[in-house]
Amino acid sequence: MDIYYHYINFPLGYIFLAKKKEGLFISKFLNEKKLPKEYISEFIDLKSCKLKHIPELFSEEIKLFNAYFNHNKVDFSPIKIDLSIGSLWERRVWIETAKIPYGEVQTYKSIAEKLNSKGFRAVGKALSKNPLLIIIPCHRVIKTDKALGGFSAGIELKKYLLKLEGISINL
DNA sequence: CTCATCCTCTTGC
DNA sequence: GCAAGAGGATGAG
Incomplete structure (x- = not known):
């Protein structure tokens, strides 16, 4: 199986x-460049695939992310995503x-209720495994406006994204 | 602070 | 395989 990255x-x-x-199937923040295989091996057995760096395949993503970080209301739904790495519950939450x-x-809690579940804590657990940051906007799921809950890439980044989208938080 | 709740991962058969 | 236990990006009291 071929895997393309950028x-x-x-x-x-x-x-x-x-x-x-x-x-x-992966969109993750990094502080310093890690090797691609370190991100991918979290989800897929590297022995079964070939990694290829092909920037041209990501023109749509580049366009949408640039617009997003320039304070535009971006709809990421045109991007075709693959959630097969998650369990059934995780995919439903995502x-x-x-x-x-x-x-x-x-x-x-409100996400759990929409899924007809009382497992609000399991929602947090599923979001902690979100492989598609920003595209699946887990930063928009909080406890209250006074307690944000967590964020896999660090709480500062969650605050940054909420602020970017114009969401006011009382901290 | 405690305890309820439920999905996933691990461990020990 | 299965079952029991632990533990989370929680919430209510």
Whole structure:
């Protein structure tokens, strides 16, 4: 199986992207450039795939991310994504999270309720494994406006993204 | 502070 | 395989 990857610059560092023919499946922040295989091996057995650095395949993603970081209301839904690395529950949580519009927030509990579940804590657990940061906007899921909850790439980044989208937080 | 809640991962058969 | 236990990006009291 072929896997294509590329890096995108953003104001606080880099974003690593990887896709296979089914769609994009990794979008993660990095502070310093790690090797692509270190990100991919988290999800896929490297022995079964070939990694290829082909920036031209990411023109759509580059365009949308640049617009997003320039304070535009970007809809990422045109990007074809592949969530097959997650469990059934994780995929349900991720898809529900992807429905939250730009500039709006939900709580862990409200996501659970939409899924007819009382497992609000399990929602947090699923989001901690979100492989597609920003595209699946897990930064829009908070506890309350006084307690944000966590963020896999660091709470400062979560604050930055909320502020970028014009969401006011009382801290 | 405690305890309820539920999905996932690990461990020990 | 299966079952029990631990532990989370939580929430209510």
